[in-house]
Amino acid sequence: MASSISTAAKASAAFAHKKELAAPAPAQHRAGSSRRTKPCRVRAVASPARAPRAPSSTGSVKSAMTMTEKILARASERAALEPGENVWVDVDVLMTHDVCGPGTIGIFKKEFGEDAKVWDREKVVIIPDHYIFTSDERANRNVDIIRDFCVEQNIKYFYDIKDLSNFKANPDYKGVCHVALAQEGHCRPGEVLLGTDSHTCNAGAFGQFATGIGNTDAGFVLGTGKALLKVPPTIRFVLDGEMPPYLLAKDLILQIIGEISVSGATYKSMEFVGSTVESLTMEERMTLCNMVIEAGGKNGVVPADETTFKYLEGKTSIDYEPVYSDAQARFFSDYRFDVSKLEPVVAKPHSPDNRALARECKDVKIDRVYIGSCTGGKTEDFLAAAKVFLASGKKVKVPTFLVPATQKVWMDVYSLPVPGSGGKTCSQIFEEAGCDTPASPSCGACLGGPRDTYARMNEPMVCVSTTNRNFPGRMGHKEGQIYLASPYTAAASALTGYVTDPRDFLM
Amino acid sequence: MAAAPSATAVSTAALVAPIQAPTSAFLRRTQLTRHRLHSLKCRRAGPIVPAAAAAAAGSSSPSSAVFHGECFVVGDNIDTDQIIPAEHLTLVPSKPDEYRKLGSFAFAGLPSAAYPTPFVAPGEESSRYAVIVGGANFGCGSSREHAPVALGAAGARAVVAEGYARIFFRNSVATGEVYPLELTEAGACKECKTGDVVTVDLGNSVFINHTSGKEYKLKPIGDAGPVIEAGGIFAYARKTGMIASKAAA
Numbered sequence: 001m002a003s004s005i006s007t008a009a010k011a012s013a014a015f016a017h018k019k020e021l022a023a024p025a026p027a028q029h030r031a032g033s034s035r036r037t038k039p040c041r042v043r044a045v046a047s048p049a050r051a052p053r054a055p056s057s058t059g060s061v062k063s064a065m066t067m068t069e070k071i072l073a074r075a076s077e078r079a080a081l082e083p084g085e086n087v088w089v090d091v092d093v094l095m096t097h098d099v100c101g102p103g104t105i106g107i108f109k110k111e112f113g114e115d116a117k118v119w120d121r122e123k124v125v126i127i128p129d130h131y132i133f134t135s136d137e138r139a140n141r142n143v144d145i146i147r148d149f150c151v152e153q154n155i156k157y158f159y160d161i162k163d164l165s166n167f168k169a170n171p172d173y174k175g176v177c178h179v180a181l182a183q184e185g186h187c188r189p190g191e192v193l194l195g196t197d198s199h200t201c202n203a204g205a206f207g208q209f210a211t212g213i214g215n216t217d218a219g220f221v222l223g224t225g226k227a228l229l230k231v232p233p234t235i236r237f238v239l240d241g242e243m244p245p246y247l248l249a250k251d252l253i254l255q256i257i258g259e260i261s262v263s264g265a266t267y268k269s270m271e272f273v274g275s276t277v278e279s280l281t282m283e284e285r286m287t288l289c290n291m292v293i294e295a296g297g298k299n300g301v302v303p304a305d306e307t308t309f310k311y312l313e314g315k316t317s318i319d320y321e322p323v324y325s326d327a328q329a330r331f332f333s334d335y336r337f338d339v340s341k342l343e344p345v346v347a348k349p350h351s352p353d354n355r356a357l358a359r360e361c362k363d364v365k366i367d368r369v370y371i372g373s374c375t376g377g378k379t380e381d382f383l384a385a386a387k388v389f390l391a392s393g394k395k396v397k398v399p400t401f402l403v404p405a406t407q408k409v410w411m412d413v414y415s416l417p418v419p420g421s422g423g424k425t426c427s428q429i430f431e432e433a434g435c436d437t438p439a440s441p442s443c444g445a446c447l448g449g450p451r452d453t454y455a456r457m458n459e460p461m462v463c464v465s466t467t468n469r470n471f472p473g474r475m476g477h478k479e480g481q482i483y484l485a486s487p488y489t490a491a492a493s494a495l496t497g498y499v500t501d502p503r504d505f506l507m
Numbered sequence: 508m509a510a511a512p513s514a515t516a517v518s519t520a521a522l523v524a525p526i527q528a529p530t531s532a533f534l535r536r537t538q539l540t541r542h543r544l545h546s547l548k549c550r551r552a553g554p555i556v557p558a559a560a561a562a563a564a565g566s567s568s569p570s571s572a573v574f575h576g577e578c579f580v581v582g583d584n585i586d587t588d589q590i591i592p593a594e595h596l597t598l599v600p601s602k603p604d605e606y607r608k609l610g611s612f613a614f615a616g617l618p619s620a621a622y623p624t625p626f627v628a629p630g631e632e633s634s635r636y637a638v639i640v641g642g643a644n645f646g647c648g649s650s651r652e653h654a655p656v657a658l659g660a661a662g663a664r665a666v667v668a669e670g671y672a673r674i675f676f677r678n679s680v681a682t683g684e685v686y687p688l689e690l691t692e693a694g695a696c697k698e699c700k701t702g703d704v705v706t707v708d709l710g711n712s713v714f715i716n717h718t719s720g721k722e723y724k725l726k727p728i729g730d731a732g733p734v735i736e737a738g739g740i741f742a743y744a745r746k747t748g749m750i751a752s753k754a755a756a
Contacts, residue, residue, distance in 0.1 A: 106602065198648065263643060478619070
């Protein structure tokens with residue numbers, strides 16, 4: 001039995017709706033119905049078990065594809081494709097925010113006409129998040145521009161903010177786009193998600209193809225719902241072994257980027273598999289995929305499984321169909337890591353691949369710590385930091401800035417009990433440790449921003465940060481020094497005033 | 508190992524538009540049509556865009572542009588934050604006056620210690636340097652399209668580098684702002700100095716440094732060339748009939 005994708009693709013010349021390309025009904029995952037479906041049943045559709053046959057006698061080996069290839073094949077209505085091919089794909093979701101939205105809208109109107117309508121008002125998600133809590137007039141104007149467009153186009157998903165003095169007064173406002181996309185159910189296995197932001201690859205954690213594009217490409221998608229993409233070959237990263245209690249996904253991805261360099265995955269897909277990956281929560285998988293771009297990767301993927309399906313329960317009413325790499329799929333290269341042997345790492349200034357063991361940087365005096373962003377400002381990131389502060393019981397020695405990624409994260413910080421604390425919330429633990437009060441959710445100082453951005457680095461100083469980049473000037477000042485780290489390492493460093501291995505507090 | 512986002516595989520059925528701006532009804536109808544992919548024939552481009560300091564080399568074949576001027580040299584892994592710092596991203600590139608302002612901030616993020624000569628002189632809005640020479644992984648980091656836009660707005664015509672990050676490469680082609688040209692070998696950015704007089708010859712795929720007397724081979728720009736020459740993907744799509752020209756000028 002050939003793959004259901006190829007069978008359906010040979011159907012009539014009439015347009016085959018994407019859902020029809022999927023396997024017959026039982027394999028579809030319907031929102032709200034039983035999610036107890038075992039993943040192995042879906043895998044049987046993708047790569048059926050059969051007696052071995054000589055490769056030359058069948059086409060099935062030739063069309064063995066990786067996850068990324070399969071997603072792009074389905075999105076471009078192709079039976080099979082190979083890395084290097086340029087294909088037109090149907091886009092399932094297009095995301096933009098306040099920084100690139102106005103430019104994208106400008107191009108859309110210029111090229112398709114002032115009265116043009118977007119290709120699908122339910123597939124465009126517009127999320128102001130970058131320069132929100134600022135008095136910068138142009139930044140504020142840019143939120144107005146995207147609002148006007150959303151009203152004009154009747155965009156279904158626009159997470160608006162009007163009252164900048166109190167984020168809680170804005171019921172629609174979410175915060176950081178990549179975390180909001182996940183929390184609001186816009187990330188679904190098997191789909192194609194494009195966004196005007198390089199960390200759009202974050203959504204690959206859901207087993208979908210997600211990557212960042214520029215304003216012009218996005219303007220084109222707004223008008224046509226299609227994008228021309230080049231199929232990337234896939235590098236497979238097999239992570240096995242029990243995750244030590246002092247490591248987080250941030251350590252894993254910094255380890256990988258340090259291994260392959262900031263251009264090691266250029267034009268390639270990064271697929272994360274193995275027992276360790278399977279043990280990660282969705283938020284941890286997001287952290288992993290989030291920084292694929294820092295290795296130059298086009299996209300990152302984690303195969304969808306029960307963890308994924310459970311996370312999606314109640315979040316989306318749109319059907320989805322996961323895909324999985326064929327057993328005989330060809331990968332560009334393989335990397336294998338025994339996670340049990342890894343240690344906490346940092347990326348030293350000024351490159352995300354400038355990897356060093358945290359314990360080897362213990363003499364680096366720091367001036368501040370920043371915990372936030374799509375990479376390191378999710379609920380579990382704050383729970384992790386709180387765990388270290390709790391274990392220590394002491395106060396931080398340097399200003400410690402906390403910026404929850406979204407409203408939901410902010411609420412979790414103020415309501416979720418931290419395990420082992422006797423019912424204390426993260427916010428209480430942070431207060432007792434002397435951290436700054438958790439700030440309004442947004443991208444914040446991860447990328448510097450307007451001068452009055454909270455926690456922006458306006459003088460040269462040394463910062464340990466849970467963010468994603470540390471190139472010169474990233475957080476504001478060109479001579480600032482940024483050490484990228486996990487929330488455990490960031491919290492440990494705040495407690496000592498030096499770059500610190502979290503084992504000093506967790507073991 | 509840059510990959511040109513080749514326009515060879517084109518779905519013309521999807522892109523042929525009626526004279527007026529496509530309505531959502533039209534777009535739905537288009538999506539119902541079975542698409543067939545076929546090669547796009549490169550049309551011959553018109554006269555070449557002249558570089559900052561030299562007369563245009565008129566030619567009838569695509570991608571035979573020649574640029575002369577002074578070069579500005581940077582190193583490896585120049586990320587888009589250095590090309591255009593985040594604080595300037597409130598400028599919207601599709602607004603003409605803000606487009607020009609972006610040009611004035613091109614390369615404002617380069618650390619002054621390593622780069623004492625600014626790309627745009629203080630008080631100026633554009634740069635004297637027509638060609639940028641870079642190392643590996645040029646344009647890495649953020650996807651901000653403001654980066655190639657700032658370079659183009661400042662007057663740069665081409666970047667000559669050892670390699671590119673993919674989003675920057677893609678944005679350069681889509682906007683048509685600068686040619687992202689790739690050297691066949693490493694080392695040029697170490698042998699060239701800011702201010703050297705150079706020539707970029709696309710037709711012969713060669714980069715010449717007149718000041719040092721050295722020549723470097725370039726990888727052919729391929730299908731991306733005509734797209735940039737036309738002024739980006741939309742202009743190219745109109746020029747080649749992929750989409751209808753705008754009704755009213």
